[in-house]
Structure formats: C-alpha cells, structure tokens
Amino acid sequence: GYRGSPLVWPIGAKSVGRVQSATLRLICQREQLIISFRPETYYSVWVLYNEGFKAFYKKSRQSKPSNSANESHTAHDDAVSSNDDSTPESDRVQDPKEADRLVGIARNNPHQIIHIEAKTTAIKPPPPLTTSTLQQAAGSRLSLSPERTMQLAQKLYEQGHITYMRTDSVILS
Incomplete structure (x- = not known):
C-alpha cells in the first residue's frame, strides 16, 4: 500500500x-x-422431436468397473449429462464428416427413450419495487411522470392492491 x-x-x-x-x-x-484465444469450428448435434423436446449428442462415457455390485452406470450417446447446467448442450464434434454421420444415424434409425430426467425448477419472483424503481419502470415502460406514478400507486394502495410504495427497502415493499 x-x-x-x-x-x-x-x-x-x-x-x-x-x-x-x-x-x-x-x-x-x-x-x-x-x-x-483461438476460435475453433465445431458442431453441436441434437434432435428436435415433434413432442417438443430435444435430445443432445453425448459421447459414450465408459465407466470404470466398480467394486460395488449395486452400482451400475451406463451412458448413452443421446443422454444429457448429469451436471447441474441449466441448459444442456451437445458434446462438440470437431469433424464435419463425423457430424454428418451422426445426423444420418439419427435420421435413419428409430429412437428409443432410455432415460428421462425430470427436474423441478423454482423461478423466484422479482424483488418488490422500491419508490425509485417503481418510478423508473413506470417512466420507461408506460411513459408516466414520477408524480403521476405516485398518484396511481397511492390509489392502488388505498384500494388494497399493493403494499406501501414509499420506501427504499425491498423488505418493507
């Protein structure tokens, strides 16, 4: 220092x-x-099904033999990885011929669902508005002046539709 x-x-x-x-x-x-950084060309291979879901190409991951008899892990080419990424992605294929070969296999062979992984996701609501964020949002989205915004907010508060709007704390909003 x-x-x-x-x-x-x-x-x-x-x-x-x-x-x-x-x-x-x-x-x-x-x-x-x-x-x-040096950019690389790569290909992502995936299938979009009529039912509205995608399957991504994943290289087979051969697991090492385990000592436990009840521990069984198999990975499939189209299995989505079990990491915690919110957006699964295909393994990168570097060779365009290999990508075309994989697409051909996907188009010409029947598909069978081997594993379905359902996840429950919770989407948190946005934090409540403070006085300043309420005025900013009303100004940018609705072209309302700060005075008009506060008049309307006061009416909504009096009718019991919103909590107290004159605060700078999201805890009290």
Whole structure:
C-alpha cells in the first residue's frame, strides 16, 4: 500500500494498494487469456422431436468397473449429462464428416427413450419495487411522470392492491 506507492511514482504509476494490485493482476491474467484465444469450428448435434423436446449428442462415457455390485452406470450417446447446467448442450464434434454421420444415424434409425430426467425448477419472483424503481419502470415502460406514478400507486394502495410504495427497502415493499 503506502510503502509501495513511492516506488512506482518514478515510472509513472500513481499508486499501488493491496486491493488495486490484486485486481490489476486478475485483469492482466484475463487479458492474456483473451489474447491467446483461438476460435475453433465445431458442431453441436441434437434432435428436435415433434413432442417438443430435444435430445443432445453425448459421447459414450465408459465407466470404470466398480467394486460395488449395486452400482451400475451406463451412458448413452443421446443422454444429457448429469451436471447441474441449466441448459444442456451437445458434446462438440470437431469433424464435419463425423457430424454428418451422426445426423444420418439419427435420421435413419428409430429412437428409443432410455432415460428421462425430470427436474423441478423454482423461478423466484422479482424483488418488490422500491419508490425509485417503481418510478423508473413506470417512466420507461408506460411513459408516466414520477408524480403521476405516485398518484396511481397511492390509489392502488388505498384500494388494497399493493403494499406501501414509499420506501427504499425491498423488505418493507
């Protein structure tokens, strides 16, 4: 911090600090990754069924033999990975001929559902509006002035449709 700053003044730097230096290092590392990035062409193979769901190509993952007799794991080409990603994706296929071959197999062979994984997802509602976010939303979406917004909000509050709207706390909103 304060001991390092005088050392960098002669080379044109203004200051150094325990947070500033660590942050600068992270920025430089990220910039080096960006500079060294080389784009690759790849193909994602998937099937869209008439019923409205997709099946993604996954390479067969041969599991190692396990010591437990009741532990059985098989992976299938079209099995969606069991990781926690919210959007499953096909394994990347680098070769266009291989991608065409996989598409041909998918088109010319009957498909059988081997495994269905159902997930229950909870979508949290947006946080309640504070006075300022209410006025901003009404202004940008409905072209209402802050005064008109508060008049309408007051009427809604008096009729019991909304909670108290003059607050800067989402807990009290």
